Amino acid sequence: MIAVEGLTKVYGSRTALDHVSFEVPKGEIFGFVGPNGAGKTTTLRILSALLEPTSGRALVDGADVTEHPDLVHERLGYMPDFFGVYDQLTAGEYLDFYASCYRQPKARRKKIADDLLELVGLTDRRDQAVDTLSRGLKQRLCLARALVHDPAVLLLDEPASGLDPRARVEMREILKELQTMGKTIVISSHILPELTELCTMIGIIDQGRMRATGPVHEVIRQLTAGRRLRITVLGRKEEAAAVLKPLSAIHEVVMVNGSIEARYDGDDAAAAGILQSLVAAGIKVFSFSQLEGGLEDAFMKATSEDI
Amino acid sequence: MSRIAIALWNPIVSKEYRSRMRTWRSPLAMTVYILLLGGVGWAIFASTAATARNSFNGSQAANYGQVLFLWLILFQMVLLAFITPALTAGAVSSERERQTIDLLFVTRLPAFSILWGKLLASMSFVILLLLLSVPIFSLVFLFGGIELDQVLIAFLVTAVAALTLGIIGLACSTAFKRTLPATVAAYGAAFILLAGSLLFGLLFPTDINPNATKAPAPPAVTYLSPVLPLVVIGTNGPVNGYGVRYGNFGMSQGGGMACSAGPNGNQSCYMTTVPIGKGAFMNPPQPSGTTIPSGLFSGWQYWQATITMQLIISLAALILSALLLPPIRHLPWRRRAGVPG
Numbered sequence: 001m002i003a004v005e006g007l008t009k010v011y012g013s014r015t016a017l018d019h020v021s022f023e024v025p026k027g028e029i030f031g032f033v034g035p036n037g038a039g040k041t042t043t044l045r046i047l048s049a050l051l052e053p054t055s056g057r058a059l060v061d062g063a064d065v066t067e068h069p070d071l072v073h074e075r076l077g078y079m080p081d082f083f084g085v086y087d088q089l090t091a092g093e094y095l096d097f098y099a100s101c102y103r104q105p106k107a108r109r110k111k112i113a114d115d116l117l118e119l120v121g122l123t124d125r126r127d128q129a130v131d132t133l134s135r136g137l138k139q140r141l142c143l144a145r146a147l148v149h150d151p152a153v154l155l156l157d158e159p160a161s162g163l164d165p166r167a168r169v170e171m172r173e174i175l176k177e178l179q180t181m182g183k184t185i186v187i188s189s190h191i192l193p194e195l196t197e198l199c200t201m202i203g204i205i206d207q208g209r210m211r212a213t214g215p216v217h218e219v220i221r222q223l224t225a226g227r228r229l230r231i232t233v234l235g236r237k238e239e240a241a242a243v244l245k246p247l248s249a250i251h252e253v254v255m256v257n258g259s260i261e262a263r264y265d266g267d268d269a270a271a272a273g274i275l276q277s278l279v280a281a282g283i284k285v286f287s288f289s290q291l292e293g294g295l296e297d298a299f300m301k302a303t304s305e306d307i
Numbered sequence: 308m309s310r311i312a313i314a315l316w317n318p319i320v321s322k323e324y325r326s327r328m329r330t331w332r333s334p335l336a337m338t339v340y341i342l343l344l345g346g347v348g349w350a351i352f353a354s355t356a357a358t359a360r361n362s363f364n365g366s367q368a369a370n371y372g373q374v375l376f377l378w379l380i381l382f383q384m385v386l387l388a389f390i391t392p393a394l395t396a397g398a399v400s401s402e403r404e405r406q407t408i409d410l411l412f413v414t415r416l417p418a419f420s421i422l423w424g425k426l427l428a429s430m431s432f433v434i435l436l437l438l439l440s441v442p443i444f445s446l447v448f449l450f451g452g453i454e455l456d457q458v459l460i461a462f463l464v465t466a467v468a469a470l471t472l473g474i475i476g477l478a479c480s481t482a483f484k485r486t487l488p489a490t491v492a493a494y495g496a497a498f499i500l501l502a503g504s505l506l507f508g509l510l511f512p513t514d515i516n517p518n519a520t521k522a523p524a525p526p527a528v529t530y531l532s533p534v535l536p537l538v539v540i541g542t543n544g545p546v547n548g549y550g551v552r553y554g555n556f557g558m559s560q561g562g563g564m565a566c567s568a569g570p571n572g573n574q575s576c577y578m579t580t581v582p583i584g585k586g587a588f589m590n591p592p593q594p595s596g597t598t599i600p601s602g603l604f605s606g607w608q609y610w611q612a613t614i615t616m617q618l619i620i621s622l623a624a625l626i627l628s629a630l631l632l633p634p635i636r637h638l639p640w641r642r643r644a645g646v647p648g
Contacts, residue, residue, distance in 0.1 A: 073413050
C-alpha cells in the first residue's frame with residue numbers, strides 16, 4: 001500500500017533523509033519511531049505530497065507522490081503534528097467544509113459528518129465552535145477530518161502528543177477501530193509502549209536513516225541482544241545464582257526485586273536446560289519465565305549506535 | 308454542477324462568507340465605510356448649498372452635481388485602496404500562520420481553486436461595499452450634470468481597480484510567508500498603482516512632438532491609475548495640462564509658462580502673456596473630448612486604457628500566485644508519468 005524507495009531529502013547542507021526505504025502492506029499499522037529531528041515528519045510530508053524529495057520514490061496505493069499528488073490526496077488522509085482550526089465554524093461545519101473540499105456530494109456530506117463525529121465521539125459537540133474545543137477534542141476532530149473522503153491510507157503525525165492519558169486511550173481505541181475497517185495507518189509517535197500494543201509493523205529512524213523496519217516483534221528480537229529469564233526460587237537465591245553463573249549459555253546474572261534475572265544465548269531448549277540444571281541442584285523453582293525485550297530497548301539500541 | 312459553477316462557487320467561498328460575516332468586524336467595516344462616504348458627501352453638499360444660498364441659478368446645479376460626484380467617486384476609490392489590500396494580503400499567509408494551509412493542500416482542491424475562492428470571497432465584500440454606496444451616489448442625480456452611464460463606468464473603473472489591488476494583495480500573500488510583510492507590500496503596490504503612476508506623469512511628462520498633428524497625451528504609465536479616468540468621467544472633459552511638457556515651445560494663444568535651458572544646463576521658467584517660440588508650435592493641438600488624443604492608446608477612452616492595463620496586471624499577478632502557491636511547484640508543461648490505476 002505504501003512503498004518508499006531510497007527517499008532522500010536535502011536542505012542546503014543538511015541531509016534530513018538519507019536513502020530511507022520501507023514498505024507498509026495493506027491493513028497494517030506502521031509505527032514510525034525516532035528522536036526529534038530524525039526525519040519522521042519530513043517522510044510523512046513527502047508521503048502526503050506536501051514536500052518534494054531530493055531523490056528516491058514514494059508510492060501511496062500505487063500513485064507516485066511527485067508525479068500524481070492529486071491521486072495521492074484522493075487516497076490518503078493526513079493529520080499533521082501541528083494544525084490549526086478555523087474560528088467561527090462549528091465542528092459539523094468544519095467537517096462539511098473539508099468534505100466539500102474532497103468533492104463529496106452535498107447530499108452525502110451531512111451523513112459523513114454525523115458518522116465521523118460518532119466515530120470519534122464528538123456527536124454532542126456538533127454545534128460547538130471548533131476553536132473552543134480542548135486539544136484532545138481538536139485532535140479527534142482533525143482525525144475525523146482526515147477521514148471525510150474515506151481514504152485507504154492514514155498518515156498520522158504524533159496523533160497522541162499533548163493528550164492526557166484518557167484521551168490517549170480513546171485515540172488508541174479509535175485507531176484500532178479504523179484498523180478493523182481495513183485502513184492502512186502510519187503513525188509517528190514518541191509514546192513507545194502504546195505503539196507496541198497498537199502497531200503491527202515498525203520503523204525506527206534516526207538522523208535521517210532507517211535503522212530497522214519490519215514486524216514489531218521481529219524488530220525487537222533483532223535489536224535486543226540475548227534473551228532474558230526471570231527466575232523466582234524459594235529461599236537459597238545465592239545458591240541458585242551460583243548454579244547459574246558457571247553455565248555456558250548464561251552471560252549475566254543479577255538480582256532484581258527478590259528475583260533472579262539471567263541473560264542467556266540460545267533457543268527455548270537452552271532455557272529448558274537452564275531450568276533442568278536448577279532443579280537438579282535441588283533449587284525449589286517457584287516461577288521461571290522468559291522476558292522479551294521491549295520496544296524501548298530496541299529503540300535505544302537502534303538509535304545509540306551506527307548499525 | 309457545471310465546471311464554471313464549481314469554479315465560481317468553491318467551498319472556500321462559502322467558508323469565507325461564514326467566517327467573515329459571523330464576526331463584528333464586517334458590519335463595523337460596512338458602517339464606517341458608509342459613514343465616511345456619507346460624511347464626505349454631506350460636507351460637499353453642505354458647502355455647495357452654502358455657496359448656492361448667496362448666488363444660485365439653475366445652470367450651476369449641474370456643476371454642483373459634477374463636483375459632488377467627482378469627490379465621492381475619488382474618495383470611494385481611496386477608501387477601497389485602503390480596504391482591499393487588507394482583505395486579501397492575509398488570505399494565504401494567515402492560513403500559513405494558522406497552520407491550516409497544509410490541510411487545504413492535501414484535499415482535492417487545486418491550488419488555483421484556493422486562490423480563486425479567496426479572491427472571490429474578498430471581492431464579494433468589495434462589491435457589497437460598492438452596492439452600499441449606491442444610495443449615496445443617487446443624491447448626485449438631485450443636482451443633475453451626471454448621466455447614468457458616467458456613474459456605471461465610474462463604478463466599473465473602481466471595481467476593476469479594487470480587483471487589481473485585491474489580486475496584487477493575494478500575490479503578496481502568496482509570496483510572503485507572514486501577513487505583516489505581505490500587507491506592507493500590498494499597500495506599497497496600491498500606492499504605486501494609484502499615486503505612483505500619477506507622479507510618473509508629473510516627473511516624466513510627454514514632450515510635445517514638433518511635428519505632432521494630434522494633441523499630446525500623458526505617458527501611458529499614468530493610465531494605470533484609476534484616478535485619471537475617474538477625473539475624466541467626473542468632469543466629462545479632456546485632461547488639460549497634466550503629464551505634458553511644453554519645453555522650449557510656447558503654449559497657446561493666451562501664453563503661459565515658457566521654459567528655456569540655461570548655459571549650465573539648468574532650466575529656467577517664466578510666465579508670458581504673448582505667444583512665444585517657433586511659429587509652428589505657438590498653437591499646439593489641444594485635447595478635446597474624453598478620449599486619449601495620441602500615443603499608444605490613441606482614440607481609446609481613458610477608462611478603457613486603465614481597465615485594460617489593470618486587467619493585464621491582474622492576470623499576471625494571478626498566474627504568478629498560482630505558480631507560487633502549491634507546496635510542490637511544477638511547471639504546467641512538465642511531462643508526467645502515466646496515471647496509475
